[in-house]
Amino acid sequence: MKHLKIFIELTRLNKPIGFMLLFWPCSWGLTYAKSFSQNNSIYFYYLILFFLGSLLMRSAGCVFNDIVDKDFDKKVKRTKKRPLAANIISVNHAFFYVAFLCFFAFLILIQFNTFTIFLGLGSMLLAFSYPFMKRITYWPQLFLGITFNWGIIMSWTSMGFDISYDILTLYAAAIFWTLGYDTIYGAQDMSDDEIIGLKSTSIKFKKNIKFFVGSCYFLSALMLSFLFLEFIGINFFTLFLLVFFLSLFYQLKTFRKEKQESCLMAFRINNLSGLILFLSIYSI
Numbered sequence: 042m043k044h045l046k047i048f049i050e051l052t053r054l055n056k057p058i059g060f061m062l063l064f065w066p067c068s069w070g071l072t073y074a075k076s077f078s079q080n081n082s083i084y085f086y087y088l089i090l091f092f093l094g095s096l097l098m099r100s101a102g103c104v105f106n107d108i109v110d111k112d113f114d115k116k117v118k119r120t121k122k123r124p125l126a127a128n129i130i131s132v133n134h135a136f137f138y139v140a141f142l143c144f145f146a147f148l149i150l151i152q153f154n155t156f157t158i159f160l161g162l163g164s165m166l167l168a169f170s171y172p173f174m175k176r177i178t179y180w181p182q183l184f185l186g187i188t189f190n191w192g193i194i195m196s197w198t199s200m201g202f203d204i205s206y207d208i209l210t211l212y213a214a215a216i217f218w219t220l221g222y223d224t225i226y227g228a229q230d231m232s233d234d235e236i237i238g239l240k241s242t243s244i245k246f247k248k249n250i251k252f253f254v255g256s257c258y259f260l261s262a263l264m265l266s267f268l269f270l271e272f273i274g275i276n277f278f279t280l281f282l283l284v285f286f287l288s289l290f291y292q293l294k295t296f297r298k299e300k301q302e303s304c305l306m307a308f309r310i311n312n313l314s315g316l317i318l319f320l321s322i323y324s325i
Contacts, residue, residue: 051123051138057312065319067193074197084200094150097142111125182242186223217260218257225296231247
């Protein structure tokens with residue numbers, strides 16, 4: 042039981058919002074593709090595969106991130122009790138978990154077509170590059186957005202479609218969504234990160250953080266409105282889309298950079314935001 046508890050803490054399985062924020066973009070791309078193909082049988086099968094893949098890859102990413110950030114995590118209040126930072130588990134043991142999780146993620150990946158498999162392999166390179174970004178740029182949240190929303194393109198191509206302007210617009214909208222919510226999340230660690238020399242958009246825009254997050258959310262909403270303009274009307278799609286926009290506005294109004302609890306609360310709302318946008322696209 043002790044080893045299971047450590048594994049759960051290391052992979053953040055006790056905090057499902059992480060893998061859900063990876064899964065929702067996959068569900069958006071897949072559901073948008075379904076609206077053109079109407080292949081319901083393979084749609085639900087692929088939805089399950091993308092959910093499992095998101096769970097496995099997010100877990101592997103968390104473990105790898107903790108390996109890379111072990112020495113930094115010891116100096117940050119929020120992360121100093123993580124298993125690797127607290128020396129509860131060895132780095133070699135953690136690498137074994139990464140390989141174990143990636144192996145099963147690969148078994149899921151090869152269920153898709155060849156092009157999607159290559160895209161998935163590319164996403165692994167992105168995922169394992171992300172932990173180093175906060176050392177070299179103030180824009181690690183942008184890199185996270187590119188990485189975390191890669192599933193939009195993968196889910197689209199898995200249904201047999203070529204990469205198109207429409208799906209790239211959805212991808213861009215999701216990147217700005219992630220850029221916004223992860224800037225809110227990063228605000229929790231600004232003080233510690235500045236001391237130890239880590240970078241983030243939270244630090245770069247700390248004097249105007251609400252304006253920056255608001256701009257990201259506005260661009261995301263604008264792109265979604267443009268993409269789905271033909272579906273807007275008196276219908277469930279429009280209702281859910283408006284609720285999604287309101288959830289972004291609520292986050293913007295409620296988080297305070299100097300209050301960690303408000304940042305975490307606003308960040309967590311994005312799990313609901315992801316579900317609402319999924320329901321919106323599903324209702325097309």
